[in-house]
Amino acid sequence: MDNLEDDKGNRYHINNHSLSNIWNSKQIREARLKMIKGEKIKSCAKCYEQESRGYKSMREPQDMKQNFAMTNHDGSIKQMPNSMELHFGNMCNLKCKMCGQQYSNQIGKELLEIGQQDPEWLSWVYKESGNVNIWTNNLSVEYKWFKNKKTKDKLFDYITENINELILIGGEPTVIPEFWELLEHLDAKGKLEDLTITLTTNLTNTNPRLARWLPKLKKWVIWASVDGVGERTEYIRYPSNFKKVCENLDFYKSLLGNNGKIVLSPAIQLLNIDQLDEILDWWFDFTDGIYDDEKFSVSWMAQVWYPVICNYDIAPTEYKKWVANKLRSSRNRFTEDPYILRFYDTQIANLENDVCNFENRQHFQKAFVKYNDRQDQFRSKKTWRQLVPQLELALTQQDL
16 A cells, blocks of 8 residues: 555554554555455556556455455455564665665665765666655665564563464564564564564575474465576675575475475566576476475566666567567476466566557666666676676667
8 A cells, every 4th residue: 555644644654553442544544445346446557557468466465255244335444454564664784776765775875985986876776766766855865663672572461462364574674673573582482483584685694593483383485585596696696696596495405394385586687687597497406306385485586677778678679589588498398387487487478478568668778777877887897788688789789
C-alpha cells in the first residue's frame, strides 16, 4: 500500500498508533473491499504488470477464500495478523545497482560523494530520479526507528505473542544488531519452535549463533539475493565478495536439516540477463543437482522494473535477440524442473517479443551509460563495459 494516513492526514507510525488501528484503517478496509469485488488497486500496479508478462507476483492469491471469509461488510477484520513482513530500516552494507535509498543508506551516501566531485552529474541524477535510481528525494536519510527502545520492545512483544510467520527484510538484516536481538529475544521466550522465519539476505554476513537458533525453528527459509556468477554479482551488488557469498551459502546448506530451505532470488536485469543460464548452472552445482522444492528452490525470476535503466526492455533490439538465442541454446539444461523452465521461457519470450513500452528508449540507454560510467569511474573497479562487452558493443554501435 501507499503511505497510510489517519483521518487527520497524518502518516501512521508505530510510535504513535496501535497496530490494531493501522490494521483496520480506512485505506486498508477500502483495499480489502476492492479486492473482494475484483477491482484493481493502484498500489498493485507492478504486480498486475508482472502477471501480464507471464511472471508470478506477490499479489497472487494466498489463502484468499479464508481471508475474504474473515472480512466484515465494512472491510475490517477482527483477527489481528499472525504473519508479518518486517523491514529493519535501510541500514545496509551494499550499494546494489537496482536498489534505492529506502533499502540501502549506502547508495545515497555514495551519490553525494560523487556529487562533491561532480555537482553537474548529481543534479542530473536528481532530475532523472526513478530512471537511474529508485528514490533520490533525500539521499542522506537513514531509517533507524528500531533504535527507539519503546518501539523495539513493543514490536518484539507483538511478534512474540502473535506472529507465527515472520519475513525479515532490510536494509540487510544481518548487519543490524537489533535483528540478532530479536532472534535472541524469541529464543529466550521459547518462541522459535512455533515460528517460521524467512530471511532475505545478500549473504555477505552470517553469525555462528544461527547454528543454535535455526534448528529450533519450525521452519526457516533463506532468500539468497545473488545476481550473477563471480565478478558480475560483485559489480551489481557492490562491494560484495562472491567467494564469501558462496561460503555463507555453504554455511546455511550445512544447517538445512529437516526444517530449512534455500531459495535463489536473482534480480533479473539488463546487467545480468545474458548470464541467466550461467547463474542457474552455478545454482544447480551448489545444490548438487537436486531439483527439490523442499530444500532448494528458485524464485519466480521476475525482471527488475525500476530504476528504468536496469530494466532490460530498454536494451537495443539486436542485443536482446542475441541474449534470447544464448538462453534458448541452454534451455535443455533446465527441462527437469518445469517451474524453472516456465519462467526461463518467459524471459526468452520477453526478449524476443521486444515488448518495451518506453517512448524514448534511447534516452534511457544514454542514461544507463552516463550513470554507470560515472559510478564506475568513482569506484575504480571492473566496469560494466569490461564485464558485458556485448552490451557495450550494442549500445555504442547506435552512436548514442
